Amino acid sequence: MTTTRPGSPPLRRPRRVGPVLALLALGQLGAATVILLLAAPVPVPLAALALLIAPAPALVAAATLHPRAPGEVTGADLLTLLRHLAAGALAAAAVLTLGGALEARSWPLAVLIAAALASDALDGPVARRTGTAGPVGARIDMEADAALVLVLSVLAATVVGPWALAIGLMRYAYVAASSVRPALRRELGFSQLRRVIGGLQGVALLTAVVPAVPMRMATVVVGFALGLLIFSFGRDVLTLERAEAAAREGSSPR
Template sequence: MHRTADRVGRRAILDVVVTVLSALGVGILLVQFGGASPLGSAAAVISGLTLVAVGVLNIVRRRPLFSTPADRVTLSRAVLGGGCATVVVLALLGVVPPRSWWLLLLAAPAVLLDAVDGAVARRTGTASEPGSRLDMETDAALLVVFSIPLAMVLGPWVLAVGLMRYVFVAASRFRPALRAPLDYSRFRRIVAAVQSVAMVVALVPVVPVPVATVVVAVALLLLTISFARDVVTLERRSRSH
């Protein structure tokens, strides 16, 4: 039994190391084509590693230490997201346009793989609370990354898409009712999926800005409705108790 636990733990550590090294390699490769200054390149690579750190910390904090096939898919998404963060920093530095094919090349598979990790978890019978949390944290981090270049093109209001979950979490620190678990909601899951897809569509360089604006605005409206429903549900449940 101890041997099995040790083997699982070693596999988790290997997954963490591979993830970090992959993110570092992707970041270094991207800045080679960016033409940024050494300081700017370093900042771009570090930003990518910061996003990956969100997923890595989720793994290393588990007790007992473990990782699953679905976690590896999610960590792959985190590596792609880290590459997106690197490109976004290069865009902020004016080295590449906010909506670039480099960014789309990384963002599209990162979003598509979101439909894979859950299926892998169910197929392998390895679905877990930490795995779901890893998936959710990766989704949230990706939305923040996607919203920054779009805010540069469409306006700062787009940042609300990426920041809304974090505002909700911050509010829950002051309002205990918001910390209660929520029941499964198909509407919430659909809206969450729509956010990433809408952002990727808006990031396509050839999509006209007015069309991108409408796509993201509709996604933001749906997200606002979803969060509002959850807040009302939690508040009503708190009062009834």
């Protein structure tokens, strides 16, 4: 039997990855079901596809949580997983939108997206305050952001045009390029500009689905955000390529 000393806080059972991810997948299915209820009458195949897509972010979460040695999930991780939950619901919404059963520009979707984006401002401070900040938590946060932005770009593409998909695909294209360009696997230093530009992407994509925002304005905002993202990735690629070239030059025999 586990005991605690008088005056000491009660021991908490650690949250294990498996049960948390199972609850996440169930939550995504539940959220997708709510999205289905908000949609017009949905054909069975389309509804089945939406429910099949909804738990996909849980698989991303599983892949990013796996490196945590004790197999535990921190409080900050739970906040981050809320974005995975929202991404699952929005993935189902994207399927329904592409199938013509749901309008992308709607207040329920806009509120859900805004709440998901707001959660991004909480997990970092919680991790630092609880002393659980680390590279794995940062990776979980990054993957949650990437999954959410990808889904948002699909929704935005149905409003402003297919080119908006470039925002969601940019990070994955970078990862793919790093498999053939060793320079892109180098560690990037912290950049406040990169962080700000990354944070602007979700807000810009949100404008595309807010009914009160004029279509022309939404198109301009999303286009401007894409331009900033291209600049940010381009700058990072140049920085890494130059660092790789300098390293090769420094290691070459003279």
